[in-house]
Amino acid sequence: MKKNVLIVGAGGVGHVVAHKCAMNNDVLGDICIASRTQQKCDAIIESVLRKNHLKDTTKKLYSRSVDAMDIPSVIQLIKDTKSEIVINVGQAYVNMTVLEACIETGVVYMDTAIHEDPDKVCENPPWYANYEWKRKERCAEKGVTAILGIGFDPGVVNAWCALAQKDYFDTIDTIDILDVNAGSHGKFFATNFDPEINFREFRKVWTWIDRKWVLQKVHAIKVDYDFPVVGNCPVYLTGHDELHSLSKNIDANSIRFWMGFGEHYLNVFSVLTNIGMTSEKPLKIAEGVEIAPLKVLKALLPDPASLAPNYIGKTCIGNFIKGTKDNKPREIFIYNICDHAECYHEVESQAISYTAGVPPVAAAILIARGDWDVKHMVNVEELDPKPFIELLDNMGLPTEVIEKPATFAAPVIESL
Amino acid sequence: MKKNVLIVGAGGVGHVVAHKCAMNNDVLGDICIASRTQQKCDAIIESVLRKNHLKDTTKKLYSRSVDAMDIPSVIQLIKDTKSEIVINVGQAYVNMTVLEACIETGVVYMDTAIHEDPDKVCENPPWYANYEWKRKERCAEKGVTAILGIGFDPGVVNAWCALAQKDYFDTIDTIDILDVNAGSHGKFFATNFDPEINFREFRKVWTWIDRKWVLQKVHAIKVDYDFPVVGNCPVYLTGHDELHSLSKNIDANSIRFWMGFGEHYLNVFSVLTNIGMTSEKPLKIAEGVEIAPLKVLKALLPDPASLAPNYIGKTCIGNFIKGTKDNKPREIFIYNICDHAECYHEVESQAISYTAGVPPVAAAILIARGDWDVKHMVNVEELDPKPFIELLDNMGLPTEVIEKPATFAAPVIESL
Known part of the structure; x- marks a missing residue:
């Protein structure tokens, strides 16, 4: 049973993550939202309180300022907040520094988008091999659960x-x-x-x-x-x-x-x-x-x-x-x-942020419960999909299946 | 008989002005091109020499660096270059400082576009009354010929x-x-x-x-x-x-x-x-x-x-x-x-710069000849158009007239 969530990033997705964590804080524990600009975190907290979304009011919901590009700062923040689960929804440039901090401290890491080097665009495939998967072995050695790309798509x-x-x-x-x-x-x-x-x-x-x-x-x-x-x-x-x-x-x-x-x-x-x-x-x-x-x-x-x-x-x-x-x-x-x-109406957000922000919270609940606490680095398709999809059904993102749908007719696609 | 031309500005129009001045330097005398960036002036001089456009090779064609927003610098430049005619084709923000320097030194001023304050856009009409015409009396007192807007349109x-x-x-x-x-x-x-x-x-x-x-x-x-x-x-x-x-x-x-x-x-x-x-x-x-x-x-x-x-x-x-x-x-x-x-082919320029750059040189010739040296501030329609139009006919910008042309049918235009 892991607890206490650190949310890194206070953009549109962070907003939804905070709401949904608060709505499940009986399972998830204390919640800290951290960003370079602390006011953005505080604005999210105001929204959560305005919506009365703190399920267990004895648990904390608070903000910190952090430079997520700086590994020691993130390590210190994880320690200070006693977080066992980090949901990284900051800019895609910070994935590797936040992941390093999680490996160092042995806590759960999640993100919703692939890592990017600010100076490189559309690198050679497969992209995960350029950054994330290079840390696969170290996650396994340290028993660190790292779930990559757990938004909607990817996720x-x-x-x-x-x-x-x-x-x-x-x-x-x-x-x-x-x-x-x-x-x-x-x-x-x-x-x-x-x-x-x-x-x-x-x-x-x-x-x-x-x-x-x-x-x-x-x-x-x-x-x-x-x-x-x-x-x-x-x-x-x-x-x-x-x-x-x-x-x-x-x-x-x-x-x-x-x-x-x-x-x-x-x-x-x-x-x-x-x-x-x-x-x-x-x-x-x-x-x-x-x-x-x-x-x-x-x-x-x-x-x-x-x-x-x-x-x-x-x-x-x-x-x-x-x-x-x-x-x-x-x-x-x-x-x-x-x-x-x-x-x-539900969380003062639009659907793009909502669809990306709800899934990592579902994953956090599955980790807190133990279902998904796999102690190594995975992409989402490597995990058992059923508890995740079931949880999402009740968290605002129901899955529907159509047998014999309208056919999707793609043309032949050749390489340039 | 006035002589020696100072061209302020080394953009597309300055390029054409320099070529056409050089082609008429038997009348116009020495030519100096000045700009914030002296290299841009030197590139224009190279183009003039490449095209063999210096009609009288005993006359000088040279460059200077100048901050045209600084009146004393422009005054010094006018004195140093012994210029009696200034053709201002710099950014529209420098019109008033260059005009002031011309009034101070008693030399001819010309520009091809109206003055603009960087912080104000589309001021109230008539625009000339906001800046240029405020200097009308001082030009008359000093006997300074200032021709406003002597490009193609205006001009x-x-x-x-x-x-x-x-x-x-x-x-x-x-x-x-x-x-x-x-x-x-x-x-x-x-x-x-x-x-x-x-x-x-x-x-x-x-x-x-x-x-x-x-x-x-x-x-x-x-x-x-x-x-x-x-x-x-x-x-x-x-x-x-x-x-x-x-x-x-x-x-x-x-x-x-x-x-x-x-x-x-x-x-x-x-x-x-x-x-x-x-x-x-x-x-x-x-x-x-x-x-x-x-x-x-x-x-x-x-x-x-x-x-x-x-x-x-x-x-x-x-x-x-x-x-x-x-x-x-x-x-x-x-x-x-x-x-x-x-x-x-003629001056290594396109037609937009060409049509704006040739007219001030025609005007400079008319001033050098005395025809247009009116000793006060004028807009172009206040001058005798005939010698100007005749000169342009032979300088690459011939005027044509159609009697009974296709009708231009504008709709009724009402104020917003």
């Missing part, structure tokens, strides 16, 4: 792959992970999470086809799919974290990721990219100042957290899986629908 | 208005100044002159309708016009310098300015503006750096001078004028066609 979609393999299929041919936000925030343009991380995703498309890595161009391959509830939406072949572990851990010929974009989004994105605004490379401005255009763009765009109050509509994230069972072809669509306004 | 288009009033019309109803660049630079997006000044133009539209200032929205009123040579192009009602003096000096009911924009340009402009990239207001970046997004955009966009080598196509700038002569209705289109590639 829940990985668990669905494991479930499909266990219960639905004997052989899997293709897994198409489809992520569409059919909601509307009413702004001219905004990203639903950190624009810096968001735009870095859209440089190259690494995808897993016929058991090989294939490189494609961004927004080049489009498929229209008739989603449950949200209806017909265009999705584009996109590179994404989960392919880099699923390709190793799931026995399927092809595993692809597709993201929904509207015409307006693509037009704005195309203009910004062509102008050079999405570049992370420092640019010399005439006056002698050097700054990465992407940082300027981030400062100009709405704070993703600010979108929540007026967000309407729903997200649909699901896996279209094709294979055989008992020697017969089978197709299923396993998915979740999440409503922006309902998320706001 | 040549103002001379055409004066010519129309003198020779073509007894009464003028409307003057529509149409400026279209039907050329192509082959880049995703670029401005043809300093993006900072360029985008500052597109905030409000002040226009002169029925002898009153009328405020309209940017890119809101569009007219298709069938131009000579370049054919049908859409133009949009736009605010522009020349309206602010023509409204005072030319007896016409309405004087409007229209600029040509393609769909792609407007889309990119709209995205950049909606995102906030064209704002001159300093923005706080997360890392503590403060910078105006417009300065970042300027650093990202191609240097307008770099467009020249691959620019193809033509510009057409003309005045569609409607009125009466001998009690009969008359319509004329008085215009110039300028070819990007021909400009590059």
Whole structure:
């Protein structure tokens, strides 16, 4: 039985993690939210208290300031807060320093997105091998449970792959992970999470086809799919974290990721990219100042957290899986629908942050209970999916399964 | 007979001014190009020498570094270089300091664009009254010839208005100044002159309708016009310098300015503006750096001078004028066609810089000859247009006149 949770990061996802931890603090114990900017943590705590979400009021919910890039500071924070579970939802640049601190102190580590080096974009696959998996042995030696990518995608979609393999299929041919936000925030343009991380995703498309890595161009391959509830939406072949572990851990010929974009989004994105605004490379401005255009763009765009109050509509994230069972072809669509306004009503957040923030708390509960306290480093598909999916059913992210769904018809995808 | 020219500014227009001064240095004497960055001046001198454009090789062509915002420095430079004519083609922010230095030293002042305060955008009309005209009396007292806005538009288009009033019309109803660049630079997006000044133009539209200032929205009123040579192009009602003096000096009911924009340009402009990239207001970046997004955009966009080598196509700038002569209705289109590639062949520049840079040199020649050395401050329409237009005919910017041109059919324009 592990307890006391340290949340690193006070962005949109951290907000949801804090709410859900508070709602389960009878199991999870004291909760500390730490970030470079302590005010952001305090604003989250205010939201939790405003919503009366502290289930056990004898447990603490408090904030700290921390430089998550500095290992000794994180170690000290873990010790000071007596945390046994760290949920890292800070910027993707801090994953390795926070993980190191967890290994040093022997506590549980979780994150929701892959580690990134600020100076490198879209490195060679599989991405987890570049940073995370290099620490696999040390986690095992120290008996440290580290769960990588336990948000929604990566995260829940990985668990669905494991479930499909266990219960639905004997052989899997293709897994198409489809992520569409059919909601509307009413702004001219905004990203639903950190624009810096968001735009870095859209440089190259690494995808897993016929058991090989294939490189494609961004927004080049489009498929229209008739989603449950949200209806017909265009999705584009996109590179994404989960392919880099699923390709190793799931026995399927092809595993692809597709993201929904509207015409307006693509037009704005195309203009910004062509102008050079999405570049992370420092640019010399005439006056002698050097700054990465992407940082300027981030400062100009709405704070993703600010979108929540007026967000309407729903997200649909699901896996279209094709294979055989008992020697017969089978197709299923396993998915979740999440409503922006309902998320706001519950935890003052939008659905993108909600879907990413609830799963690590479910995982923390499973670890506190002992179910998932595996004492080594894993990606989500390596864990038993059932208790996780069951827990999520009751935490706001129910899983639905359609047998014989509308067919997802991808074209033949060749390498550039 | 005045001589020795000081060119302040080493951008695209300064480049053309230097070439054309050199080609007429038998009349104009020594030529100094001064800029904050002396290398930019030296690059222009190299271009002039490469093209063998120094007509009288006994005359000097040389460079100096100067801070044009500092009046004493400019005064010293004028004295050191023994310049009697200053052609100011620096950023629009330096007009008043350079003019002050000319008044102090009693030399001729010229510019090609209206003065701007970096912190103010689209001030109240008439713009010349905010800065330039406040120095009118002092110019007269000192006998200083100051010619404001002697580029193409403002500049040549103002001379055409004066010519129309003198020779073509007894009464003028409307003057529509149409400026279209039907050329192509082959880049995703670029401005043809300093993006900072360029985008500052597109905030409000002040226009002169029925002898009153009328405020309209940017890119809101569009007219298709069938131009000579370049054919049908859409133009949009736009605010522009020349309206602010023509409204005072030319007896016409309405004087409007229209600029040509393609769909792609407007889309990119709209995205950049909606995102906030064209704002001159300093923005706080997360890392503590403060910078105006417009300065970042300027650093990202191609240097307008770099467009020249691959620019193809033509510009057409003309005045569609409607009125009466001998009690009969008359319509004329008085215009110039300028070819990007021909400009590059002649002076290694594109047509936008060329059309702005040739006129002040023609004016300098007229001043050196005495024709235009009026010893006070004027806008171009206050001068005798004929010698100027004749000179331009032989300097690469011939004027053409069409009687009964295609009708320019503007809608009724009301104030917001």
